[in-house]
Amino acid sequence: MHLKPFLASALRSATSGGRRYHVWMGVLTLLILVGAWAYSIQLRYGLGVTGLSDHVSWGLYISNFTFLVGLAAAAMMLVLPAYVFEDVDFGKAVLMAEGVAVAALIMCLLFVIVDIGNPLAAWHLTPGIGYLNWPRSLLAWDVLVLNGYLALNLAIPFYILYSHFRGLKPEKKKYLPWMYIAVMWAVSIHLVTAFLLAGLPARPYWNTALLGPRFLASAFTAGPAFVIVLLWVIQRETRFPIAEGALRKLAVITTVAAQINLVMLLSELFYKFYSPTHHGINARYLFFGLEGHHALVPWIWTAIAFNVLATAGLMIHPLRRDPRWLIPACVVLFVSIWIEKGIGLVIPGFVPSPLGEIVEYVPTLVELGVTAGIWATGLFVLTVLVKVAIPIELGEVRSPDLEEPRPARVIRPRTKRPRYDEDRPVRTR
Numbered sequence: 001m002h003l004k005p006f007l008a009s010a011l012r013s014a015t016s017g018g019r020r021y022h023v024w025m026g027v028l029t030l031l032i033l034v035g036a037w038a039y040s041i042q043l044r045y046g047l048g049v050t051g052l053s054d055h056v057s058w059g060l061y062i063s064n065f066t067f068l069v070g071l072a073a074a075a076m077m078l079v080l081p082a083y084v085f086e087d088v089d090f091g092k093a094v095l096m097a098e099g100v101a102v103a104a105l106i107m108c109l110l111f112v113i114v115d116i117g118n119p120l121a122a123w124h125l126t127p128g129i130g131y132l133n134w135p136r137s138l139l140a141w142d143v144l145v146l147n148g149y150l151a152l153n154l155a156i157p158f159y160i161l162y163s164h165f166r167g168l169k170p171e172k173k174k175y176l177p178w179m180y181i182a183v184m185w186a187v188s189i190h191l192v193t194a195f196l197l198a199g200l201p202a203r204p205y206w207n208t209a210l211l212g213p214r215f216l217a218s219a220f221t222a223g224p225a226f227v228i229v230l231l232w233v234i235q236r237e238t239r240f241p242i243a244e245g246a247l248r249k250l251a252v253i254t255t256v257a258a259q260i261n262l263v264m265l266l267s268e269l270f271y272k273f274y275s276p277t278h279h280g281i282n283a284r285y286l287f288f289g290l291e292g293h294h295a296l297v298p299w300i301w302t303a304i305a306f307n308v309l310a311t312a313g314l315m316i317h318p319l320r321r322d323p324r325w326l327i328p329a330c331v332v333l334f335v336s337i338w339i340e341k342g343i344g345l346v347i348p349g350f351v352p353s354p355l356g357e358i359v360e361y362v363p364t365l366v367e368l369g370v371t372a373g374i375w376a377t378g379l380f381v382l383t384v385l386v387k388v389a390i391p392i393e394l395g396e397v398r399s400p401d402l403e404e405p406r407p408a409r410v411i412r413p414r415t416k417r418p419r420y421d422e423d424r425p426v427r428t429r
């Protein structure tokens with residue numbers, strides 16, 4: 001069996017490294033412990049310790065959830081050209097993108113669990129045990145597509161890495177059909193999440209046909225931007241070869257998606273404000289404030305400014321090809337999409353309420369601690385996955401069964417051969 005040596009080598013790779021690696025993992029572990037402590041307070045006293053209320057029932061947790069679903073789906077931007085179109089530039093980087101998808105999906109599920117309040121209530125969403133109400137419920141669709149996508153992104157890289165560990169070439173007929181399914185599944189997880197919001201008639205801020213396409217455009221902006229930063233760090237800190245062509249192509253994908261995202265945002269603003277109606281009151285609260293309430297106004301305008309500046313910088317070819325400008329632009333773009341798609345999308349749907357009441361939402365320290373702990377968990381998982389994959393892909397770690405010991409040389413005792421004259425018959429006269 002090769003599985004036990006594979007798991008043992010993975011454990012050795014994850015626990016070994018230089019000083020900066022251990023400092024990084026130590027900081028993440030500390031944040032995870034802080035998040036666990038904050039979550040213990042929430043478990044003890046309930047969601048009353050958060051900034052959520054009867055008027056604003058989705059806050060920081062679901063904001064991060066909607067953003068991370070897009071980050072998970074955007075991993076297909078590398079999987080599609082690498083496996084389907086056999087682009088050699090993406091060949092070495094595709095496993096890293098799938099690691100991003102796994103880490104993002106784990107964070108998505110954790111944010112859903114902490115938002116439920118009591119994690120024991122999650123059994124209601126378990127098929128065959130609880131009442132999933134499928135196919136009528138969009139929430140049931142969301143549960144199925146997220147868990148299915150997580151299973152695909154765990155199984156396919158595991159098969160490829162395990163084959164390389166055994167010194168074998170992965171058979172395309174065993175993983176390529178699942179890759180096609182994963183590509184379609186990546187689009188579905190984000191569209192289903194968008195439909196989950198757009199299908200609520202009492203929330204006019206989300207009732208727009210552009211919500212699904214905007215979800216995809218923002219996902220294909222923030223996701224490749226994050227992958228660019230990840231590949232840049234791997235290129236600097238390890239000997240893993242990252243083709244410059246992969247970074248250039250990802251930068252072009254990010255730039256085009258960012259432009260499309262801005263066009264869709266401009267279309268939404270025109271629709272909301274050129275001919276204002278009562279249904280645009282949530283947008284007015286978000287962008288300009290309402291009756292003295294303007295908690296989200298600085299957030300959304302900061303996000304738009306960051307988005308425009310980063311996109312404009314990426315559109316200039318010399319700047320986009322220079323890592324000194326590309327990496328900061330990707331970081332700024334990632335933060336702007338997180339604000340726009342998280343805080344700027346989920347919370348304004350509840351303020352004002354359908355009855356016109358204005359109750360603003362401000363996250364508490366407990367929510368911030370839990371959120372920081374979940375993000376640290378995701379980065380911890382991503383770091384471990386990358387640390388395990390790199391030695392196998394470089395050929396530094398292989399199954400010990402591949403090195404078969406040579407059979408010992410058997411030394412046979414030499415027998416004394418009879419002399420020639422002793423064998424000759426004695427001739428007599």
